[in-house]
Amino acid sequence: xxxxxxxxxxxxxxxxxxxxxxxxxxxxxxxxxxxxxxxxxxxxxxxxxxxxxxxxxxxxxxxxxxxxxxxxxxxxxxxxxxxxxxxxxxxxxxxxxxxxxxxxxxxxxxxxxxxxxxxxxxxxxxxxxxxxxxxxxxxxxxxxxxxxxxxxxxxxxxxxxxxxxxxxxxxxxxxxxxxxxxxxxxxxxxxxxxxxxxxxxxxxxxxxxxxxxxxxxxxxxxxxxxxxxxxxxxxxxxxxxx
Amino acid sequence: xxxxxxxxxxxxxxxxxxxxxxxxxxxxxxxxxxxxxxxxxxxxxxxxxxxxxxxxxxxxxxxxxxxxxxxxxxxxxxxxxxxxxxxxxxxxxxxxxxxxxxxxxxxxxxxxxxxxxxxxxxxxxxxxxxxxxxxxxxxxxxxxxxxxxxxxxxxxxxxxxxxxxxxxxxxxxxxxxxxxxxxxxxxxxxxxxxxxxxxxxxxxxxxxxxxxxxxxxxxxxxxxxxx
Numbered sequence: 001x002x003x004x005x006x007x008x009x010x011x012x013x014x015x016x017x018x019x020x021x022x023x024x025x026x027x028x029x030x031x032x033x034x035x036x037x038x039x040x041x042x043x044x045x046x047x048x049x050x051x052x053x054x055x056x057x058x059x060x061x062x063x064x065x066x067x068x069x070x071x072x073x074x075x076x077x078x079x080x081x082x083x084x085x086x087x088x089x090x091x092x093x094x095x096x097x098x099x100x101x102x103x104x105x106x107x108x109x110x111x112x113x114x115x116x117x118x119x120x121x122x123x124x125x126x127x128x129x130x131x132x133x134x135x136x137x138x139x140x141x142x143x144x145x146x147x148x149x150x151x152x153x154x155x156x157x158x159x160x161x162x163x164x165x166x167x168x169x170x171x172x173x174x175x176x177x178x179x180x181x182x183x184x185x186x187x188x189x190x191x192x193x194x195x196x197x198x199x200x201x202x203x204x205x206x207x208x209x210x211x212x213x214x215x216x217x218x219x220x221x222x223x224x225x226x227x228x229x230x231x232x233x234x235x236x237x238x239x240x241x242x
Numbered sequence: 243x244x245x246x247x248x249x250x251x252x253x254x255x256x257x258x259x260x261x262x263x264x265x266x267x268x269x270x271x272x273x274x275x276x277x278x279x280x281x282x283x284x285x286x287x288x289x290x291x292x293x294x295x296x297x298x299x300x301x302x303x304x305x306x307x308x309x310x311x312x313x314x315x316x317x318x319x320x321x322x323x324x325x326x327x328x329x330x331x332x333x334x335x336x337x338x339x340x341x342x343x344x345x346x347x348x349x350x351x352x353x354x355x356x357x358x359x360x361x362x363x364x365x366x367x368x369x370x371x372x373x374x375x376x377x378x379x380x381x382x383x384x385x386x387x388x389x390x391x392x393x394x395x396x397x398x399x400x401x402x403x404x405x406x407x408x409x410x411x412x413x414x415x416x417x418x419x420x421x422x423x424x425x426x427x428x429x430x431x432x433x434x435x436x437x438x439x440x441x442x443x444x445x446x447x448x449x450x451x452x453x454x455x456x457x458x459x460x461x462x463x464x465x466x467x468x469x
Contacts, residue, residue: 082463137414145411148403157463158397162411165390168456169415172449176418179441180425 029216032209044202056114062206063106066214070100078163081156090156093163095221097142099214104136127178134173138166248333252341257348266314274307274357282364296365297427301420308350312391313408315346316399335462346388354380371430375439382446383423386453390415393457396464422446
């Protein structure tokens with residue numbers, strides 16, 4: 001762990017992956033998002049029973065998908081950090097956790113918006129809703145834990161340990177909550193949504209666009225971290241000169 | 243010496259300390275007792291609502307009391323550099339985890355053993371599904387809860403926000419344990435006991451297995467920097 005500062009310096013100083021690559025990614029993401037918006041509102045047919053509100057579904061599912069990707073990245077980054085002790089992997093986990101919490105929040109907000117007219121209730125303790133809520137809580141706590149410690153190898157190790165424990169917990173949370181609800185009569189069954197081909201296309205497009213968005217946000221967030229570390233390094237150099 | 247024997251030594255150190263002072267034990271016991279008393283006021287005594295909520299109240303009392311004592315499990319090692327001494331012991335880090343885990347487990351079980359009769363009297367519950375299955379559920383919940391709790395307790399011991407952070411870290415992760423404990427208990431308290439409780443026992447066993455192993459494996463990362 002003594003080389004931690006050096007890791008930080010080399011990571012911050014390494015080239016940020018090229019300006020052109022970033023611009024291309026940003027342009028591609030923008031195009032994909034516009035395309036997805038077009039498909040969601042104009043290409044996909046109007047759902048017969050639910051009406052326009054059903055269009056939330058595309059972004060809702062795409063956000064849920066993205067949150068899953070993000071939490072997998074948090075786990076991978078944390079394991080790698082515990083194994084190799086490289087600062088970079090810790091930052092992957094931190095960046096992905098923030099994005100994951102953001103998109104789980106979107107899932108939890110768009111869900112009730114859709115459920116109110118369709119299920120006639122904002123919230124129901126349906127297995128999937130409850131699991132998303134618990135997941136959201138765990139990763140929110142991960143960020144709280146990071147924030148409550150000063151930047152140090154200790155903070156990075158603690159948060160990596162918590163991320164590993166939380167990830168190992170996910171399958172058990174899903175199972176327990178599913179059983180918890182299935183013991184009760186299910187008031188609202190999950191929607192028997194028969195998707196039209198156009199709807200499937202739209203859903204795929206939304207997921208692709210959101211995945212690109214994830215890549216973009218991830219890079220931006222890592223860029224911020226790099227800049228922060230570089231500023232720290234420069235300040236250290238200045239203090240040494242005095 | 244085998245790992246378990248070494249762990250037993252670490253556990254014995256903690257338990258002997260507790261037996262001599264009894265400070266932590268008595269306050270935890272009192273806390274659990276007060277929770278049960280306070281919850282009695284929330285319901286009409288003897289009403290259906292009170293009967294139906296009994297398993298939930300029991301577990302709230304057990305787990306909240308457990309969190310309180312877990313917060314102290316490592317805090318006492320902070321005094322006089324005890325943690326450093328413990329880490330200097332020529333044993334793998336996992337042994338320290340197992341020792342602490344065993345001590346906390348014994349502590350938690352002892353508190354529950356004394357609280358349970360009071361709970362039975364206050365809430366007038368019957369163990370329709372048999373006492374042994376109930377005991378099994380309690381033990382399995384304890385193992386999972388204390389394993390994760392011991393790890394997080396070691397993590398939060400040096401932090402300023404220790405008292406708040408520990409429950410915040412712990413409760414989302416033990417959601418499956420809470421659900422399984424409450425559900426299995428409710429099924430066992432029902433007049434004709436429902437057979438579904440065995441599913442929850444299996445879930446608890448799975449949780450315990452996974453988390454004892456995971457916590458044992460990652461414990462060294464938590465104490466490496468803490469001393």
